[in-house]
Amino acid sequence: MSAYALLFVVTAVSLGQNQSPPDATLDEQIRQAVVQLGDSRFRVRDRASKFLWRQGLASQAALEDVVLSGDREVRLRAKQILEDFHYGILPTTPTDELIAIRKFRDGDAEERKTAFDRLVSNRRYTTVQRLLVLEKQAMMRRLFLRQLFQDKDAVAHYIELGSIQQLIDAVGADQDVNWRNQMLGDLLFAPEFLGQLIRNNRLGVVTSY
Secondary structure (H helix, E strand, C coil): CHHHHHHHHHHHHHHHHHHCCCCCCHHHHHHHHHHHHHCCCCHHHHHHHHHHCCHHHHHHHHHHHHHHCCCCHHHHHHHHHHHHHHHHHCCCCCHHHHHHHHHHHHCCCCHHHHHHHHHHHHCHHHHHHHHHHHCCHHHHHHHHHHHHHHHHHHHHHHHHHCHHHHHHHHHHHHHCCHHHHHHHHHHHHHHHHHHHHHHCCCHHHHHHH
């Protein structure tokens, strides 16, 4: 066999080991990528992680199936991708929002505050609420809630929806009723909140709680 022929065979075998067949379904590709999370080669593991993240929630079930795997590398990589999904870090997430979410999750105190401000200013309220719920420290949740209700557009948004209580209940789901009531009182009597109610002749909202 000539050197060129041998090179062709070796290359074909290598590609066959590392790539999904052209007619493989997405489910099959996802299953193969999950297996490759435990590959001995870093580049294969890294490529598999990136592929699974790019599939978004389509790969979630397969990843959840292996978070209790006996292979430590598979567990860690699966958990990292799932954590991204839980935070809303998805391939469909707008780039500016994705950057802000990562800064909020991984940054220092100042970076987190800036990222939160940016999300609130851009009216990404669904993302804001998700991050508040995922925040592990109750004290930080309280601070971020106060920060949220310093923004007049956010105040108007939650007044219009009539969902302030639901927001507090979601963010304080792991806290007792006293924590939630105190947080609600803090927000209802915040200057920006009261000012917005006065401007819109909606002071009755306070008494409704």
